[in-house]
Amino acid sequence: MPPKLKYTTIQDKLLDWYNTNKENYPWRSSQNPFQILITEILLQKTIASNVSNLFYKFFEKYSEFSKIYESKVEDLQEDIKILGLSNKRAKILKDLSELVIKEYNGEIPEDANALQKVNGIADYVSNAYQCFGLNKRTFFYDVNIKRFVSRIFEGTDSKISVDLIEKTLDKILPKQEPKHFYWAILDFGNKICKKSKPKCKECPISDLCVYFSSKK
Numbered sequence: 001m002p003p004k005l006k007y008t009t010i011q012d013k014l015l016d017w018y019n020t021n022k023e024n025y026p027w028r029s030s031q032n033p034f035q036i037l038i039t040e041i042l043l044q045k046t047i048a049s050n051v052s053n054l055f056y057k058f059f060e061k062y063s064e065f066s067k068i069y070e071s072k073v074e075d076l077q078e079d080i081k082i083l084g085l086s087n088k089r090a091k092i093l094k095d096l097s098e099l100v101i102k103e104y105n106g107e108i109p110e111d112a113n114a115l116q117k118v119n120g121i122a123d124y125v126s127n128a129y130q131c132f133g134l135n136k137r138t139f140f141y142d143v144n145i146k147r148f149v150s151r152i153f154e155g156t157d158s159k160i161s162v163d164l165i166e167k168t169l170d171k172i173l174p175k176q177e178p179k180h181f182y183w184a185i186l187d188f189g190n191k192i193c194k195k196s197k198p199k200c201k202e203c204p205i206s207d208l209c210v211y212f213s214s215k216k
């Protein structure tokens with residue numbers, strides 16, 4: 001199959017799979033940039049269902065940056081303790097709120113690099129926010145996205161370069177609404193292309209996967 005057709009076929013099949021298997025996490029239907037950015041910080045190093053469980057209660061109490069900024073750090077830690085790393089996470093939320101309020105008049109800066117002035121916010125969060133919050137076609141990856149790219153296109157579970165991941169994402173990400181494709185990869189990595197024992201027999205793109213064909 002010509003490479004371009006392979007990319008569009010994978011796009012179509014994965015999005016079809018996502019339409020019937022997606023997780024309806026509350027942040028995926030939020031149009032609120034504040035909620036979307038804060039959620040990406042909450043999602044770091046924890047499982048999504050934990051964040052889902054506290055989402056509404058958390059944002060009812062912390063409805064804007066000023067609420068986080070003015071809160072007692074002990075209260076904030078208590079409110080997110082189910083996620084783990086509550087001291088570190090609360091400090092990131094506090095520092096981010098201070099940055100946005102003091103340097104950006106309460107508005108989230110659009111420049112991805114500006115967010116990275118906060119210790120603890122790196123490429124993933126700032127680029128994921130740009131994509132999920134601002135609908136920009138940015139490149140970022142976690143273990144699920146990396147595994148997706150490396151297995152399907154390189155046939156391997158071992159390390160592949162950042163450059164190769166980004167080049168592949170550039171080829172495979174749809175031009176419109178790339179966030180849906182990222183969510184599809186994330187759900188697909190959790191449910192089908194799992195770290196151990198991937199469910200290749202249930203996989204809608206197994207005929208296009210180098211990893212699968214190498215194991216036959």
Ligand code: SF4
Nearest residue numbers: 193200203206209212
């Ligand atoms: Fe993952 Fe298996 Fe599907 Fe390849 S065939 S993408 S390894 S689940």
